[in-house]
Amino acid sequence: MAETEWNKLGVYLRETQILGSIHNTLYWDQNTGMPRKGASWRSEQLTYIAKNLHRRNSSEEFFNLIKSAEVELLDSENNSDKKQILEGKKRNIELLIKxxxxxxxxxxxxxxxxxxxxxxxxxxxxxxxxxxxxxIFLPFFEDLIKLRIEEAKQISDKYSPWETLAQPYEPDMTLKWLKKIFKPIKEIIPSLIPKIKKSKKYEWDLSPESQQNLCSKLLDEFGRDKDLVVIAKSPHPFSITLGPEDYRITTRIVDGQPFSSFLATAHEWGHSIYEQGLPSQSHQWFAWPLGQATSMGVHESQSLFWENRIVKSKSFSKRFFKEFISEGCSFENHFDLWKSINHLKVGLNRVEADEVTYGLHILIRTELEIDLIEGDLSPKDIPNEWNKRYKELLGIEPSNDSEGCLQDVHWSEGAFGYFPSYLLGHIISAQISCQLERDIGLIDNLIEDGEYEKIIFWLKDNIHKYGRAVNSMELVKNITNEELTSHYFISHLRSKINDFC
Amino acid sequence: MAETEWNKLGVYLRETQILGSIHNTLYWDQNTGMPRKGASWRSEQLTYIAKNLHRRNSSEEFFNLIKSAEVELLDSENNSDKKQILEGKKRNIELLIKxxxxxxxxxxxxxxxxxxxxxxxxxxxxxxxxxxxxxIFLPFFEDLIKLRIEEAKQISDKYSPWETLAQPYEPDMTLKWLKKIFKPIKEIIPSLIPKIKKSKKYEWDLSPESQQNLCSKLLDEFGRDKDLVVIAKSPHPFSITLGPEDYRITTRIVDGQPFSSFLATAHEWGHSIYEQGLPSQSHQWFAWPLGQATSMGVHESQSLFWENRIVKSKSFSKRFFKEFISEGCSFENHFDLWKSINHLKVGLNRVEADEVTYGLHILIRTELEIDLIEGDLSPKDIPNEWNKRYKELLGIEPSNDSEGCLQDVHWSEGAFGYFPSYLLGHIISAQISCQLERDIGLIDNLIEDGEYEKIIFWLKDNIHKYGRAVNSMELVKNITNEELTSHYFISHLRSKINDFC
Known part of the structure; x- marks a missing residue:
């Protein structure tokens, strides 16, 4: 490798990436294998890595490397890069400085x-x-909020405190823009709730072993390479990348919810296939910003695509019907399977929520955390406020905090600004799916023919391969020739209600 | 914490310990969860940690911290430590300098x-x-040998190259001493082989699920705390400590060997219970040398104690008979279970070897690696030499390299000098077990009464709690009032043969 300033910066970034991937390995183990008493020492390990990552990412040495690489890059007389490579390099520098x-x-x-x-x-x-x-959680929650507000203050960019915290998840997002996107959802979904009550519920379950077999068969169906993608169990399903050829997915078994682990597997597969399609895989931008996902909203759009567009489709139920039967499911035909997996029901749990009401769970969390970070909501009032807003928007109330404000892990890790990504994911997924169907045909037909490779190729070619070359808003516009809008998502929900209620 | 030189050194050691435990976490994941393609990036991560550990352990800063702590310690006028603490501190300094x-x-x-x-x-x-x-392995094996010989050369202490590499496993061990200890074994065991052929073999097996259940019940029987000790599967069973309250054990299922996973679990439990009993647990010497195991020989003596003295005892078979029956074992009485688990048979595999012939497997490996490191044995000749020596000592020959010289992981990780620890473990375990019985009664009686806590307490009080305060030879002498000798081990083998052949 030539001793250019660019390559020197690359070596530095590579070591940062090694450290970051060690962090991810510790996190993976914490959630899939670690005994409970290991928590306190794990925290020491994670803190050690976090300190070192911060030191690397804020060092003068790093800044000088970026600046030297930039100078070398802008020396156009001596630069023989092709235009596209040059643009990529410039974008990398821009993101690194940011x-x-x-x-x-x-x-x-x-x-x-x-x-x-x-x-x-x-x-x-x-x-x-x-x-x-x-x-039990309150004093630690208060600490986290205080520290993260202080963090936003120290970063002190052009954004408001909540926006500042949300930037790593959704670059360039503002509260004004978010409210505009979410407004139609807040207005329309509550009016759809009365209809949902007509959706037929099927009471049944599958043994944990059967669910595990189905998850495994699902990944085989999608073309998982077992030498590349590993699956495990954790209390909260997630997907994580531990190396350029090391992807992990988790799922969990929920009593009385026979589709829970299956849908979670499809969801996490979607996340993983996005990461696998990033240009880091080809090593072109490996360890550089362009080798990363552009936003958590786009990430969610990919996971939701596999969960809602693929697995909940009619032709998927047809294709997988015999697998469910052989694992002990007693439906008479695939229509019942299809109806059961698409069951709509107002509930208290976000992860288990149906597609129609999912957005309301997000609206409540988003508004609450904005009020916590920027407004006058006190952390101690969260249980009451949570219950009040559930009553207002969904018409139901949790009977305890465990099924209410304690259900999600995010705030416990100080992740404020993350929740909107889920709903943005639904919105992006709906808009992109329309374009995919215009380009390569109806999803139902593609699944009927087992054309998963074709679907993955389209996703990779239109979304994954760009990494952080563009932000999510530009990406959606480039693909669909239209600004991001919740219109496609809402019409998808309406057609869902027509089908099932 | 007072700002003493001693405490400053402690802070430094603690950070080294964090880094070391991260290394162990990566190693654990590599063997229990990592997809095959993740290997190359994992190697980058492990190399990064190894480089940083070496930097810390060889830095001038570290040396100055040790020296300042030593000066402070020897300032007897101002030192108010009690004698025992003072001795411990001096020993710590001595080991750190070494x-x-x-x-x-x-x-x-x-x-x-x-x-x-x-x-x-x-x-x-x-x-x-x-x-x-x-x-396929040869060029990498050659590299490893070359590099480790170079390492021994650079360390350049008073030991020969092979002894130098063996020091971390068995401090103060010399070839002369080792030959003396192993000599009676090499002379006597081959003469016992003809008798072994009379040991009755029981042909049966258990499903993987049943074996898993039995392993889990075994750990419950021993008093495992699930919040502290986690169990998983790996190609080669091992035990590892990831934090002061985070212990891991692995096992594996071997077709046609119904006791393999069960005995491996008992074995790894023994390793783990030693680590759990080290003074690091009480945080007295946590992150200091005295908080570590004194040698791999002693470590093996602990694992072999649980595998051979506990699980292979008559009263254990009596106690666990109903558990085996409920998992599908069809023996008529616990004598058959006892005979089956103690079956003696000359075989090619070290891990699955019986107690009598185990030592010969070790002798072959030990002599081969001494010849590789110090003699004129060429790596490419290993398969032939391996087969030749098996024929000579055990009277059988592998039909391929997989069941021959490729069966063990150690050399592939460059671990030369490790193998003798296994046989030393047998020898130490035999000598110590006699003392344990003199002190607290016959092992058979203790098991009959379920007195595992009493056994663990004795082990902790006589062995574990000393950490590296003394080396293995001194430890054995302190406990048994006698130098280490293979006499106890050989008479244990003779009585075994009387029982089963």
Whole structure:
């Protein structure tokens, strides 16, 4: 490798990537294998990595490497890069400077305190959830909020505090833009709720072993390479990348919810296939910003695509019917399977929510956390406010905190600004799916023919391969020739209601 | 915590410990969860950690911290430590200086090359073993040997090259001493082989699920805390500590060997219970040398104690008979179970070997690796030499390299000097078990009464709690009032043969 400034920067980024992937390995183990008492030492390990990552990402050495690479890049007389490569390199530098500017102002002590507060938050949340007692979590939650507000203050960019915290998940997102996108959903979905009550519920279940077999068959169907993608169980399903050829997916078994693990597997597969399609895979931008996902909204659009557009389709039920039967499902035909997997029901749980009401779960969380970070909502009032807003928007109320405000892991890890990504994912997925069907045919037909490779190729060619070359709004516009709009999502919901209610 | 030189050194050691435990977490995941294609990136991660560990362990900063702590310690006028604490502190300093002296002479480039060679060695060995083709492994094996010989040269202490490499496993061990200990075994065991052929073999098997259940029940029987000790599967069973309250054990299912996973679980439990009993657990010497195991020989004595003295005892078979029956075993009485689990048979596989012939497997490996490191044995001649020596000592020959010289993982990770620990473990275990029975009664009686806690307490109080305060030879002498001798082990083998042949 030539001793260019560009390559020197690449070597530095590679070591940062090694450290980041070690962090991910520790996180994976924490959620899939670690004994409960290991939590406190794991927190020490994660804090050590977080401190070192911050030191690398905010060091003068790093800044000088970026600047030297930039100077070399702009020396157009001596630069023989082709236009597309040059654009990519410029974008990489732009993103690196943007991130460096966020990191450089952060007090290392704050970084350390935050890493510890996240571990403690997660640990106390687990106990609080188990005992359904918000008070156990409250002091750690208060700490996390205080520290993250301080973080936003130290970063001090052009965004409001909540927007600042949300930037790593959804770059360039503003509250004004978000409200505009979410507005039609908040207005229309509640009016659809009365219809949902007509959706027929099928009471049945499958043994954990059968669910596990079905998940495994599902991944085989999608073309999973077992030497590349590993599956495990964790309390909260997730997907994570531990190396350029090391992808992990988790799922979980929920009593009385025979589709829960199956849908979670499809969902996490969608995340994983996005990561597998990033240009890091080809090593072109490996360890560089362009080798990363552009936003969590786009990430969710990919997972939701596999969960809702593929697995919940009529032709998928037809194709997989015999697999369900052989695992003990007693439906008479695939229509019943299809109806059962698409069952619509107002519920208290976000992860188990149907497509129609899912958005309301997100609206409540998003508005609550904005009020926590920027408004005058006090952390101690979360249980009451949570229940009140569920009553208002969904017409139901949790009977305890475990099924209410303690159900999700995110806040316990200090992840504010993440929740909207889920709903943006639904919206993006709906708009992109229309374009996919215009380009390569109806999804139902593609599935009937087992054309998963064709679908993956389209997703990769239109979305994955761009990495962070463009942000999510530009990406959607480039693909669909239209600004992002919730119109496609809402009409998808209406047709769903027509089919099932 | 007071700002003493001692405490400053403690902070430094703690961070080293964090890094070391991250290494162990990566190793654990590599063997229990990682997809095959993840190997190359995992090697990058492990190399990064190895480089940083070496940097820390050989830095001037570290040396100065040790020296300042030593000066403070020897300032007897101002030192108010009680005698025992003072002795412990002095021993810690002595061991730290010893290790620093080993590390300081190592070229960082060699450390990096070695870390990479170990990963590549392990990867190529897996493939070679799968395909039963030594040639796939040979070039990486040659590299490893070359690099480790260079390492011994750079360390350049008073020991011979092989002894130098063996020191981390068995401190103060010399070839002369080892030959003396092993001599009676090499002379006597081959003469016992003809008798073994009379041991009755029971042909039966258990389903993987039943074996898994039995392993789980076994750990419950021993008093495992599920929040502290986690169990998983891996190609080669092992035990590892990932944090002061995070212990892991693996096992594996072998077709046609219904006791394999069960005995491996008991074995790894023994390793784990030693680690759990080290003074690191009480945090007294946590992150200090005294918080570590004194040698791999002692470590093996602990694992072999649980495998051979507990699980293979008559009263254990009596106690666990109904559990085996309920999992599908069809023996008529516990005597048959006892005879079956103690079956003696000359075989090719070390891990599955019986107690009598086990030592010969070790003798072959030990002599081969001494010839590789110090003699004129060429790596390419290993398959032939291996087969020749098996024929000579055990009277049987492998039909391929997979069941021959490729069966063990150790050499693929460059671990030379490790194998003797297994046989030393047998010898130590036999001598210590006699003392345990003199102190707290016959093992058979203790098991009959379910007195595992009493056994663990004795082991902890006589062995575990000393950490590295004394080396293995001194430890055995302190406990038994006698130098280490193979006499107890040989008479145990003779009584075994009387019982079963």
């Amino acid at each position: 991130e460096y500017n966020r990191e450089k102002n952060l007090d290392p002590l704050l970084v350390e305190l935050l890493a510890k507060a996240k571990s403690k938050g997660y640990e106390s949340w687990q106990e609080a959830k188990r005992k359904s007692n918000f008070d | 290790e620093y002296n080993r590390e300081k002479n190592l070229d960082p480039l060699l450390v990096e090359l070695l870390a990479k060679a170990k990963s590549k060695g392990y990867e190529s060995w897996q493939e070679a073993k799968r395909k039963s083709n030594f040639d």
